[in-house]
Amino acid sequence: MSVKVRIPQPLQKLTGGKELVETSAVSVKALIAELGEKFPGLSERICDEQGRIRRFINIYVNEEDVRFLRGDATALKAGDEVSIIPAIAGG
């Protein structure tokens, strides 16, 4: 079993419209790198030039924000669901 990753609508144009991506990455950092390889431009949208997760995007492992776990060092295990959730402003 692998880890399921949910790509939010604003980033789906980089994944060719794909909302769910499967990965076997073992950490959030490895996941971001893998997404960047599979979908060019995606890791730059998630992280800044220093490689830190941008302040208007959160990454959740299941229901938990990785900022309150171990940041991008947070480990992933089979069966986890990762959500990438950006700030949106439509009203």
Added chain:
Amino acid sequence: MSLREDQIERYSRQILLPNVGGKGQEKLLAGKVLVIGAGGLGSPVAAYLAGAGVGTIGIVDSDTVELNNLHRQILYSSQEVGKKKALAAQERLEKVNPDVKVVPHVLRLTSENILEVIKDYDVIVDGSDNFPTRYLVNDACVLAKKTLVHGAFFRFEGQAMVIKPGEGPCYRCLFAEPPPPGAVPSCQEAGVLGALAGVIGLIQATETLKLILGIGQPLVGRLIIFNSLEMSFRQVKVPRDKNCPICGEKPTIKELIDYELFCGLNKKEGE
């Protein structure tokens, strides 16, 4: 305050509810809610609050009704294209329910005026359509300790959360800073499913009614994410961030910021 006979009849289906009753209805009639942006979110929010008999509803919007608003902004009809939204909304809402006093605020919120505008309201509902306003509203509500009901959408997806300053996380605990201009397309460029705006707006309206009535579990400390294509709701935890720039242990933001001044966005409320 005691309810008139026509009020008992008008609100009978909600007075019947356990936890509401006549007392709850009186709370609603005494409630004062400010709806920021009378657009895709603000329209359903205001319509349902007026229906429920929330006594005072303020509407902030400086825009006029456009034909391309009507697929989602249910307060307006074709004849009202070109009218100021806050005034058209007032007319419509007072027709829906003459018990309700609607206060139109035809203005753009800025760091200069926002504290004055929000000060007379119990609950603030954010239905604005741009990041500068959203961060300004959050910061002002934190500083003034006003409960804020947040909602936003993008294409087929929406988010909602309730912010109780001092008790739970604020919007900056969730997303510390707005994206730079251009990083996220606006509704004008991105499009939106009109009914999705309705779903998110009605989550905001429901939370607002619960807050006034003091019933149920408010959407504090958790973010609801609605995906209309999958037709699914998800929830994630939102802890208070001790490093939050406005409500954390050592706040770095001590006065309100007008982001548009330096990010140059074309700011419009309630698109």
